[in-house]
Amino acid sequence: MENTRQTAVIGLGSMGYGIALSALRGGHQTYGFDVNAEQAARFLADGGQTGALGDLAPQLEVVVVVVLNAAQTESVLFGDNGVVADLANGAVVIACATVPPDFAESMSARCAEYGVHYLDAPISGGSIKAAQGKLSIMAAGTPEAFDAARPVLDSIAETVFELGDSAGAGSAMKAVNQLLAGVHIATMAEALTFGMTQGVSPDKFVEVISKCAGTSWMLENRAPHIVAGDYTPHSSVNIWPKDLGIVLDIAKNAQFSAPITAAALQQFVAAAGQGLGHEDDAAVAKVYARNAGLTLPGES
Numbered sequence: 001m002e003n004t005r006q007t008a009v010i011g012l013g014s015m016g017y018g019i020a021l022s023a024l025r026g027g028h029q030t031y032g033f034d035v036n037a038e039q040a041a042r043f044l045a046d047g048g049q050t051g052a053l054g055d056l057a058p059q060l061e062v063v064v065v066v067v068l069n070a071a072q073t074e075s076v077l078f079g080d081n082g083v084v085a086d087l088a089n090g091a092v093v094i095a096c097a098t099v100p101p102d103f104a105e106s107m108s109a110r111c112a113e114y115g116v117h118y119l120d121a122p123i124s125g126g127s128i129k130a131a132q133g134k135l136s137i138m139a140a141g142t143p144e145a146f147d148a149a150r151p152v153l154d155s156i157a158e159t160v161f162e163l164g165d166s167a168g169a170g171s172a173m174k175a176v177n178q179l180l181a182g183v184h185i186a187t188m189a190e191a192l193t194f195g196m197t198q199g200v201s202p203d204k205f206v207e208v209i210s211k212c213a214g215t216s217w218m219l220e221n222r223a224p225h226i227v228a229g230d231y232t233p234h235s236s237v238n239i240w241p242k243d244l245g246i247v248l249d250i251a252k253n254a255q256f257s258a259p260i261t262a263a264a265l266q267q268f269v270a271a272a273g274q275g276l277g278h279e280d281d282a283a284v285a286k287v288y289a290r291n292a293g294l295t296l297p298g299e300s
């Protein structure tokens, strides 16, 4: 069909799995890949396809990369058995991991050497919107990259912000979002546990504050995890030392002081240091709770 594409999604974690399902629902022939074989098997059971990436690469038109970070993205694209060298001229990489802007620029230049388009396309909305095909995508790339990616973007995103024709501009905007998102999660945890010291239970906190001016998207999305005592990782603590680290690195290069971001980063570093790195990022509340001798829901 005219608007369907031979598509691979590499990285079937919290975000990539939903993206792969959304691409499949959009009618694209969708192949899913993950170093964790269980994830690829699950995708197969859900109606997707998988296989040997190297064999399939020459027929792929769109490759969506949703691994954790810059190092994993580079390895998927250009490491041993990297996919770019096997792609056909005109194929497009949609790079969704949160990475530094200058890394996105360098990946775009290296893809161009192989005649492959690169769309710098970090994502927002969490695992639920990924599964619904309703992500916000902060995208930058050449008009040719946008044209090649468009049919798949239409299946996975509600809104695609077109932020310029050079890779890096999408990742710069994502860093701005991450500054807010990380600070909002940490301040939600601070306020929720502060409330406990004042006799405000976590469930009352969510009921009342989510309808008051102090609320945020992150409060409404993450605080219910604390109330439920459920730290299944939809977005892990480990994402934040990476993302707030990116923010502070590029802020430092711009000689921009970001003290509130730095404080939030320390709380996520403390959470990771307490062995909570693979829990949902709402677990940053445990840092506050342990410090204040509080018992969160679900803890004995």
Ligand SMILES: NC(=O)C1=CN([C@@H]2O[C@H](COP(=O)(O)OP(=O)(O)OC[C@H]3O[C@@H](n4cnc5c(N)ncnc54)[C@H](O)[C@@H]3O)[C@@H](O)[C@H]2O)C=CC1
Pocket: 010, 011, 012, 013, 014, 015, 016, 033, 034, 035, 036, 039, 066, 067, 068, 069, 072, 075, 076, 096, 097, 098, 099, 123, 124, 125, 126, 127, 234, 235, 236, 239, 243
């Ligand atoms: N979880 C969230 O709510 C959001 C995450 N992000 C960003 O999206 C990216 C993905 O995040 P998540 O899905 O939460 O991470 P995740 O850790 O749940 O998923 C990453 C997946 O990539 C796989 N992987 C790693 N190396 C691989 C390789 N070489 N080949 C194939 N698969 C490989 C892992 O096994 C894992 O399943 C990150 O950059 C994150 O910062 C952005 C918005 C929201």
Ligand SMILES: O=C(O)C(=O)[C@@H](O)CO
Pocket: 123, 124, 125, 126, 177, 178, 181, 235, 236, 239
């Ligand atoms: O959805 C987003 O935007 C996010 O970055 C978080 O959910 C981070 O994991």
